[in-house]
Amino acid sequence: MQPDSQKSFSLPLVSVIIPAYNAESFIEETLKSVLAQTYPAIEVLVVDDGSQDRTAEIVEKISKKYSHVQLVKQQNAGVAAARNLGIQKSRGEYIAPIDADDIWYPENIEKQVQCMLEGGEEVGVVYSWTVDLDEKGWLTGGFRSYRIEGDVYGTLIGHNFIGNASASLIRRSCLEKVGVYDKTLKERNAQGCEDWDLYLRIAEIYQFRAVPEFLIGYRRMYNTMSTNYTTMANSHSLMLQAAKQRHPEIPDFLHRLSTSNFLLYLAHQSSRNGHDRTALFWLFQALKTECISSLFRSGFYRVLGKSLLNLLSQQSRKHQEALDAPVRVEDTPSSDKQMISREVLVKSRRKKIELMVTIGNIFHRSISLLVKRNRTNIDTISQVKISATPPTKAELS
Incomplete structure (x- = not known):
């Protein structure tokens, strides 16, 4: 319009x-x-x-x-x-x-x-x-x-x-x-x-x-x-x-968590594309980065299980089907x-x-x-360091 x-x-x-x-x-x-x-x-x-x-x-x-x-x-x-x-x-x-x-x-x-x-x-x-x-x-x-x-x-x-x-x-x-x-x-x-x-x-x-x-x-x-x-x-x-x-x-752990989450996302994407070996690679990288959060996520085991099963069965992997029956979106957005x-x-x-x-x-x-x-x-430590700095000669004089 x-x-x-x-x-x-x-x-x-x-x-x-x-x-x-x-x-x-x-x-x-x-x-x-x-x-x-x-x-x-x-x-x-x-x-x-x-x-x-x-x-x-x-x-x-x-x-x-x-x-x-x-x-x-x-x-x-x-x-x-x-x-x-x-x-x-x-x-x-x-x-x-x-x-x-x-x-x-x-x-x-x-x-x-x-x-x-x-x-x-x-x-x-x-x-x-x-x-x-x-x-x-x-x-x-x-x-x-x-x-x-x-x-x-x-x-x-x-x-x-x-x-x-x-x-x-x-x-x-x-x-x-x-x-x-x-x-x-x-x-x-x-x-x-x-x-x-x-x-x-x-x-x-x-x-x-x-x-x-x-x-x-x-x-x-x-x-x-x-x-x-x-x-x-x-x-x-x-x-x-x-x-x-x-x-x-x-905190450093937040950067590790971010990296682990992102690598799990790459593993999921790889799995959706049928790249099972690549999916396992990114899962391993996520574990190396931050293992606790990875092991507590259901998606980790879902991708792991599907990738291993596909590799063991030597069958071509198809794209993951939606959990619910999809609904067709009409061409007209409104x-x-x-x-x-x-x-x-x-x-x-x-x-x-x-x-x-x-x-x-x-x-x-x-x-x-x-x-x-x-x-x-960090601010407290910085203030302590500043206060602990020895005085200069000019300050002493």
Whole structure:
């Protein structure tokens, strides 16, 4: 839809940034979901990152019909550089990234902006809950529903509770203070954690808020960059190294927990792709990093059992089936059927959703107290060292 100039005149502008590389299969559906937003004050910048398919052609066709859709082209430089270029050319007070294969449900931007305005200038990021889609647009039954808010830095070190780059609304002034996405990760053979790295830098200064509704459709893709496990592991490692240099007060065990959680995620992804030996490798790496948390997670044993069984039986592994029968997502993002499918998901998984929210809040409060105590101890030690410094000759005289 075309934005209503009268309605959007007094509203803060939101710049939607879509990096796209060989995205012809999904870019039209993604753009339809963005154009179906109930919030009228948006501009849309699609950054074609040197695609070799029909991505640019599809976007150009849509931009002729919708004047607030703009195509920007660059030579292939990676997702971080594409997002940065879009941000550079945008005008909005808020930045809303979305990947070229994900979707938003109609009220996402409206509710995120409302949450941002209610939170005030101290809030830098607002995020919504996510449901997982497969390549064909079916709800898989997977979801992410944390309500972790406020000062989230320590918790965010432990795990990326936001989950993906398409779920957040970012205040532009934050980027002016902390910088944009780190495009040097690609140069160092490390991609996959650019959004997590940015969230951490923002969390050093600003608070986070959550919209507790499933408003993001995150497409779980396989055999793509997201399954280049070594590259992703390198990205996570470099991100943590930089964070540790900036904040030595964060306990070491939290960095180990973060690494262990991420390696377990890589093991799960490997298993879903049928790479059973690779899955076992990442499981072992997770154990080496931090064994206690790994051994207490049911997912560890699930991946271990399936990978061993597949290797022993010498059978080709198929993709893991959803726990519940999937519900077909209609092509039109605002369709009533899609709303019903999400309602079915919420009803069928209500207890699990509540459990995830509760566990997330307990983890958040525990980590916040631990970081605060550790920071106090470091400050105390520093003060003792300063007071114990022998006086200089000038001071004695």
